[in-house]
Amino acid sequence: MTDSIVQENNRRLGRRLFSLRTRALQKTQLEMAEVLRIAPRTYQNYERGEREIASSTVRDLHQHFAVDPIWLLQGEDDTPVFRRGEQTIALFVAAILLLEERILISGVTVTPAKKADLIELVCRHHATKDVLDVQFIDRIVAIAAV
Structure with a gap:
């Protein structure tokens, strides 16, 4: 993939993370970072679309919050989707x-x-x-x- 496509995908994922955090979970960026065991700056960079999300973070989002990983990575809109069975x-x-x-x-x-x-x-x-x-x-x- 070209850099511009990767950057756009990261921005879209960041918007979905922001929506998940603010609309569904009602958590701060610091709280999200703590739950995911990552640095607050790393989480902020994910949300701003400035960093490609780690697969371990996608897994942790699913395990802790039942976030549908497909929605997180490729969702069409910003409405959070959950999957718990x-x-x-x-x-x-x-x-x-x-x-x-x-x-x-x-x-x-x-x-x-x-x-x-x-x-x-x-x-x-x-x-x-x-x-x-x-x-x-x-x-x-x-x-x-x-």
């Missing part, structure tokens, strides 16, 4: 069932569109979790009731 699907199902139960118990009337938004919010929140976050679900049901 059956465990995540089971967690999503449990979270959605709990959301339904909490809505029923609260007596809140929720339009189908609002319910779809709540389900999306619950799934996005649980994309980086290993356990059901009951408090989060209770908070969003309370907000939906307002």
